[in-house]
Amino acid sequence: MELRIQNLSKRYPNGTQALQDVTLTIKPGMFGLLGPNGAGKSTLMRTLATLQEADSGSALLGDIDMLKDKDAVRRVLGYLPQDFGLYPKVTAEELLNHLATLKGISNPFERKKVVDALLHQTNLHHARRKQLGGFSGGMRQRFGIAQALLGNPKLLIVDEPTAGLDPEERVRFHNLLSEIGQDVIVILSTHIVSDVRDLCPQMAVLNGGRVLLTGAPEDIIARLEGRIWKKFVDKAELAGLQSALPVISHRLLMGRTLVHVYSESAPDGSFSPAVPDLEDAYFATIKGHLAQDAASAPRTAVG
Numbered sequence: 001m002e003l004r005i006q007n008l009s010k011r012y013p014n015g016t017q018a019l020q021d022v023t024l025t026i027k028p029g030m031f032g033l034l035g036p037n038g039a040g041k042s043t044l045m046r047t048l049a050t051l052q053e054a055d056s057g058s059a060l061l062g063d064i065d066m067l068k069d070k071d072a073v074r075r076v077l078g079y080l081p082q083d084f085g086l087y088p089k090v091t092a093e094e095l096l097n098h099l100a101t102l103k104g105i106s107n108p109f110e111r112k113k114v115v116d117a118l119l120h121q122t123n124l125h126h127a128r129r130k131q132l133g134g135f136s137g138g139m140r141q142r143f144g145i146a147q148a149l150l151g152n153p154k155l156l157i158v159d160e161p162t163a164g165l166d167p168e169e170r171v172r173f174h175n176l177l178s179e180i181g182q183d184v185i186v187i188l189s190t191h192i193v194s195d196v197r198d199l200c201p202q203m204a205v206l207n208g209g210r211v212l213l214t215g216a217p218e219d220i221i222a223r224l225e226g227r228i229w230k231k232f233v234d235k236a237e238l239a240g241l242q243s244a245l246p247v248i249s250h251r252l253l254m255g256r257t258l259v260h261v262y263s264e265s266a267p268d269g270s271f272s273p274a275v276p277d278l279e280d281a282y283f284a285t286i287k288g289h290l291a292q293d294a295a296s297a298p299r300t301a302v303g
């Protein structure tokens with residue numbers, strides 16, 4: 001099953017164009033949707049999750065028309081929203097059991113089996129009798145995946161799931177996502193480049209409601225070969241450098257400022273070549289140096 005989004009657009013009543021002609025083809029496996037805050041990621045995720053309407057365009061999941069046949073979507077959808085509210089006084093086991101009933105698993109024995117399996121899968125079995133209000137951030141997010149996996153979804157949408165997790169919890173969460181079946185389409189929406197780098201064989205960059213680039217991270221990075229140049233500068237030099245050269249990123253490294261510049265050749269003798277990574281690719285895309293190349297662009301339907 002494939003997810004085909006074509007020319008999806010959405011403008012909010014206040015005039016914000018949150019999505020503009022978004023076209024994406026997403027195959028089973030992990031797909032990273034990367035973009036800064038305000039890019040339109042949540043709008044796209046909520047639209048696919050049948051929670052809000054698009055103005056125009058289409059989204060097909062296999063042969064389900066997602067914008068029209070919402071009941072059919074809900075039968076195959078798992079969703080972990082960005083703001084995931086929990087009932088603090090209820091235990092993990094109780095809430096999963098309740099949600100499983102709502103999902104239509106009416107046989108209590110079967111329900112217990114499903115709930116137990118999900119608690120094990122998400123490493124929460126030991127905490128099943130704990131009130132959700134006492135869960136850590138990582139446990140909450142793993143519980144979020146447990147509820148999203150109820151009913152064996154074919155499309156799993158996770159919206160910024162690792163924001164606020166500590167490094168250890170993030171690794172656990174990554175492991176959990178990476179173990180989800182190969183035949184499930186998993187869309188991971190995030191502004192964290194390393195989430196996509198660690199997990200996703202396919203990705204897109206969204207900014208200002210538009211898809212700037214899609215492809216495999218390694219192909220995208222390969223396009224930057226020989227075009228990223230680095231140099232340590234003093235903080236005071238940074239502003240001058242930014243107005244003179246296409247600086248794509250700067251960060252502190254051991255107390256000094258490391259600058260990455262996009263350039264077809266060495267800007268001057270003081271720069272040395274950098275091995276490009278996904279972060280460079282992301283910033284180069286956001287800053288307009290890297291765009292969809294014809295070879296990897298999704299082909300538009302003919303006929």
Ligand SMILES: Nc1ncnc2c1ncn2[C@@H]1O[C@H](COP(=O)(O)OP(=O)(O)OP(=O)(O)O)[C@@H](O)[C@H]1O
Pocket residue numbers: 012013014016017018035036037038039040041042043044160191
């Ligand atoms: N209900 C709304 N009414 C008006 N504008 C909205 C509404 N929801 C979102 N927006 C605006 O639409 C744009 C896209 O927002 P969206 O939440 O989809 O982005 P995002 O990429 O998910 O960002 P974030 O990570 O901050 O949630 C932003 O400019 C946002 O301010």
